[in-house]
Amino acid sequence: MAIYDGRQAAQDHLLEVTKACAVAASKAPQITGRLELKMEILTNEDLEPMIDVLETLGKTSAFQLHDALAFRAYAKEGILPPVLLVGADLIEPVLWNCGACGFPTCGKFLQYVKKNKGVGIGAYGPSCLWKIIDFGIAADYACACAAMHRVEARILFSMGAVSMFLNRLEGCTFVLGLPVGPIGMHRWFDRHSWAKALNAEQRKMTQMGGAPNLGMAFSGGGKAILKTKTRWWEEPVFLSAARDEKYEEAFANGQAEVYQKIMEYAGVAPSDGVDE
Amino acid sequence: MERLAHQEVPARLKKPFLYEAVMLRESDAVVFLGNFRVRNSPMDAGCGLCGGEPDCSFVYERVPNVDGIIDHTNRKRTTTISGPLCMLRAHDLGYAVGSALWLASTLFVDAKPCYSAGLAGRNLDFCMKSEVVVGILLGVAAKNPYADIPTDYHLTNVTDQVDSLRKISIITRQIANHPYQTYDPGKKAPGKSDPHEKEEE
The missing domain is CATH 3.40.109 (NADH Oxidase)
Known part of the structure; x- marks a missing residue:
């Protein structure tokens, strides 16, 4: 027993x-x-x-x-x-x-x-x-x-x-x-x-990324306000499409770091901070 | 499915299509599952499944689209299925098919997913928005109608067996006829003693 x-x-x-x-x-x-x-x-x-x-x-x-x-x-x-x-x-x-x-x-x-x-x-x-x-x-x-x-x-x-x-x-x-x-x-x-991994702004961004139209004000003027805050009409933020080179660079660096790590685990690159 | 087997699909699919046509006849129901997003709205995640590239270029360079919006009204086909398609969405369709099959199996209903039935269904405009349709055959019979399949099943299945019995039974019956109201030849059958006759003696 x-x-x-x-x-x-x-x-x-x-x-x-x-x-x-x-x-x-x-x-x-x-x-x-x-x-x-x-x-x-x-x-x-x-x-x-x-x-x-x-x-x-x-x-x-x-x-x-x-x-x-x-x-x-x-x-x-x-x-x-x-x-x-x-x-x-x-x-x-x-x-x-x-x-x-x-x-x-x-x-x-x-x-x-x-x-x-x-x-x-x-x-x-x-x-x-x-x-x-x-x-x-x-x-x-x-x-x-x-x-x-x-x-x-x-x-x-x-x-x-x-x-x-x-x-x-x-x-x-x-x-x-x-x-x-x-x-x-x-x-x-x-x-x-x-729960606490994202700050309020990041949460807002992920929400907007998924459904930007949810926060869009009247778009008839050709320039739609994105409602990113409670008093969205004050100092309005507009929807626009632009390249984000800073993010592109960060993403590329991130990918490089990942490949480096994979190589290290595979034993084909010198180990730097990876436990054997 | 039989027409597709003989006229459209490659030789290696001929027998499977013919056999599955038999299975469909023996089925109690068929469920068609498609996913229109497989063609119309890719996942756009750069997973690599469609073309082995870290973007979705493989699909968008080959499918008519306007700034990345695929023209879902264009239903022109030069192949049986018009590709390329979003493979990640197709993988999703697999989960839907899997869940349907799992439920069938939980309820002890025999089920079988088929390309053949799905294709025939799609060509007959079932799930007409979907380029890829899977047909799930469902059967409740004394015996799983989708397993233990003999050779040339499209000609040797039970329906054909019954039909051949009907064919031959009429001939045998006509030859062995007798005036049944006045005479029972069963009593005089060779090598057989009739218990009633003995009683009479």
Whole structure:
């Protein structure tokens, strides 16, 4: 007989649920029948490099900061959830010549891939549309499995992308990360770690970025006031479109810093502040 | 789907399309799921999935648009599906399909997602705003109608079996006819003793 600490037992159980999620993803029905899923489960200190790179990315990108702060907070609390990495090679086409990728045949697609395979902010491409949809179904099954076990989970592009860049799941062109847990309510949807991360002005900016028309006054004069404050008509701020070279530079520097860090973790660049 | 199999899709899809046409006939319902944003309004996130570039240039350089607003009224197609498309949006469609399948499976309803049924549905103007449509076959039968598929299933399925029975049964019946109101040849069947006859003795 033994008495277990309930919260600890619940936290420990998350690994079992993560395994169940992996089973569910591999059981997911497919349209192509040709998707080869690769999966890996990362826990605790294995997540450190990913969180580190996410934090670096977060310096210039809100959505990555959003996730980085949450992971960092859970690490500090000692409740870092296991992360299921799900990935696949989505470039290899199904040879259906459907045209959805933008090429008349899969042969033409492959010719283009040979010379032009590249990477975006979080995935390689170009991709086969049907592999992409099948991968979505598989990711959905993993999420649904977590939900079925009453575990909060949120599929993350950010965690998957940094894991892929840090050479997890070799051969995959798209990787997603599914933190299964932590225990508690709305840990990924109303994040405590995010509460004070943005100041009032930054919050206003993210809101306006999502829906600028929400704060637009009468635009008939051709010069619309943006309602950025309570007494918006005093010293009005107008909507205008302009380049932001300062931000562009900061973003480029941020990207360079991220690549440097990835190289360091890969062992091909001298380590500077990265623990071996 | 059968027309597509014989006339439009590449040879490697012919059998799958024909087999899935049989499965659709055996289904109780079909759900069409599309996502019009796959073509009409890309995610614009620079994820890299469509063209392997850190911007969305791959799509916008190839699809008619005005300052980044895609002309969704242009439904011209030179291929079965008009691409390129936003792959991140297509990935989203995968979650919708996955959730539908998960619910079906939770309710013990057999389900199967198909390119064939989706394409046929789209061509018949179901989900007509979506360039990509997935057809989900749903079946409640004694046996999962989407698994254990024999060779040349489009010709060997149970409907064809029943039909061939109808075909041959009429001939056999005509040859073995008898005036049933006055005579029962079953009593005189060779090698068979009739319990009623014994009773009479």
